[in-house]
Amino acid sequence: MAFKGLTPINYGGREVWPLIEGGKGVSATNHLSSGAWAAAGGIGTVSAVNADTYDEVGNPIPQVYPQATRLERFEQLVRYAIDGATEQVKRAHEMSNGRGAININVLWEMGGAQRVLEGVLENCKGLVTGVTCGAGMPYKLAEIAQRFNVHYLPIISSARAFRALWKRSYSKVPELMAAVVYEDPWLAGGHNGLSNAEDPRQPQDPYPRVKELRETMRKEGVSEDTAIVMAGGVWFLREWEDWIDNPELGKIAFQFGTRPLLTEESPIPQVWKDLLRNVEPGDVLLHKFSPTGFYSSAVKTSFLYDLMHRSERQIPVYKRDQEEGTSPLADKGKAKSFYITSEDRQKALRWMAEGYTEALKTPDDTVVFVTPESAEQIRTDQQNCMGCLSHCQFSSWMDHDTHTTGRLADPRSFCIQKTLQNIAHGGDPDQNLAFAGHAAYRFKQDPFYSNNFTPSVKQLVDRILTGD
Numbered sequence: 001m002a003f004k005g006l007t008p009i010n011y012g013g014r015e016v017w018p019l020i021e022g023g024k025g026v027s028a029t030n031h032l033s034s035g036a037w038a039a040a041g042g043i044g045t046v047s048a049v050n051a052d053t054y055d056e057v058g059n060p061i062p063q064v065y066p067q068a069t070r071l072e073r074f075e076q077l078v079r080y081a082i083d084g085a086t087e088q089v090k091r092a093h094e095m096s097n098g099r100g101a102i103n104i105n106v107l108w109e110m111g112g113a114q115r116v117l118e119g120v121l122e123n124c125k126g127l128v129t130g131v132t133c134g135a136g137m138p139y140k141l142a143e144i145a146q147r148f149n150v151h152y153l154p155i156i157s158s159a160r161a162f163r164a165l166w167k168r169s170y171s172k173v174p175e176l177m178a179a180v181v182y183e184d185p186w187l188a189g190g191h192n193g194l195s196n197a198e199d200p201r202q203p204q205d206p207y208p209r210v211k212e213l214r215e216t217m218r219k220e221g222v223s224e225d226t227a228i229v230m231a232g233g234v235w236f237l238r239e240w241e242d243w244i245d246n247p248e249l250g251k252i253a254f255q256f257g258t259r260p261l262l263t264e265e266s267p268i269p270q271v272w273k274d275l276l277r278n279v280e281p282g283d284v285l286l287h288k289f290s291p292t293g294f295y296s297s298a299v300k301t302s303f304l305y306d307l308m309h310r311s312e313r314q315i316p317v318y319k320r321d322q323e324e325g326t327s328p329l330a331d332k333g334k335a336k337s338f339y340i341t342s343e344d345r346q347k348a349l350r351w352m353a354e355g356y357t358e359a360l361k362t363p364d365d366t367v368v369f370v371t372p373e374s375a376e377q378i379r380t381d382q383q384n385c386m387g388c389l390s391h392c393q394f395s396s397w398m399d400h401d402t403h404t405t406g407r408l409a410d411p412r413s414f415c416i417q418k419t420l421q422n423i424a425h426g427g428d429p430d431q432n433l434a435f436a437g438h439a440a441y442r443f444k445q446d447p448f449y450s451n452n453f454t455p456s457v458k459q460l461v462d463r464i465l466t467g468d
Contacts, residue, residue: 004241004467012129016043020254023104025190027050027267029267030088037457038101042100044100046102050110089120104131105131106131108390110388118144125148131153132154180229187232189298194286236467264456296435298433314368317339317365356370381395382394387403393409396409
């Protein structure tokens with residue numbers, strides 16, 4: 001018996017529950033979780049972002065990049081991505097036993113996004129029902145979906161963003177747009193679509209924003225059959241009772257990103273699952289250290305604190321004679337060309353006395369102070385860039401034209417591919433980026449997870465359907 005008002009929907013020719021598994025980046029959502037979610041009658045989502053392939057005994061094959069140049073490593077990354085996502089979709093389809101549906105999730109700002117998406121859809125004809133896609137403005141999503149005859153579900157964070165995409169592209173292929181995913185920028189985990197006009201410290205109630213989205217969709221003539229998927233902060237359906245069967249909002253579905261992380265089938269390592277059980281309110285930080293340039297939400301670990309403190313140890317630098325009363329930071333090396341004020345010199349001397357002796361230049365005419373070990377690691381990670389983003393602030397890589405953004409590489413950021421691969425394959429969450437939605441603290445409060453209970457995906461979906 002489903003929660004009051006929640007009824008199955010027709011999606012891809014099948015009846016499914018309007019419950020969608022969030023896609024969750026590098027290897028945090030794979031065939032095990034998505035196949036099980038579909039088998040439970042929902043819409044499972046394979047992450048098509050540098051997904052794993054396996055050896056003969058079923059172990060993930062490490063993705064290594066011995067190539068000499070970034071461009072060669074990038075080509076290797078695209079091959080890995082297509083092969084991995086293809087294998088994940090085929091395995092998920094088998095696991096689903098003909099129930100539910102399988103979507104794939106791609107990030108438009110990932111390196112080679114269009115090539116990867118086209119390669120996977122070419123290899124998986126008839127197996128993928130729809131493509132969810134966000135992290136940027138994926139104008140080409142509709143034409144790719146049309147070419148391969150799959151549904152598409154754009155991920156947006158405002159009515160304004162949807163309108164821009166609709167006017168430019170989606171209005172030409174309206175029949176394949178199965179839903180619009182509203183990903184709340186203050187509640188969702190991973191990368192968040194905050195605009196420059198929105199304050200990261202001032203969350204807005206999602207209801208008026210989703211109401212405005214539906215009004216915009218109606219104004220543009222979008223079919224009432226096109227659902228809006230609420231993503232970010234969804235835990236108990238009973239808390240969203242007034243959204244279901246609400247004429248203002250129209251057809252609504254719900255996406256769960258954080259809750260499926262703590263299931264038997266979830267592929268994330270046990271140490272990450274244990275971390276999630278102990279998250280307290282306020283432990284998830286909306287920050288801007290990601291090399292994508294987007295805000296993103298992750299658990300406050302030592303890794304994240306290091307980035308926070310690194311940016312705090314930052315002072316402006318000037319060219320010679322640019323600013324009155326400045327003098328060189330040091331009398332040798334690169335630092336002799338960094339002119340600083342006497343007030344900032346006191347800060348710099350204090351940080352250097354604490355061991356943060358390396359001053360690294362940023363694209364914003366500042367320097368950050370780090371230890372020699374950190375400086376060496378930052379340089380190594382930048383040199384090892386494999387082009388996982390279309391534009392990377394950390395390494396200055398760009399996946400087209402000149403293959404450089406033309407901006408100085410930013411030492412206040414980090415290699416996102418490295419850390420997400422590490423944490424997904426057993427790395428210590430304290431030393432890596434641990435994505436989670438802002439409701440992750442509820443694992444500790446929800447009696448369903450008491451006594452260290454970890455549900456199967458089927459048990460979780462059944463529980464969600466009760467309203468809890």
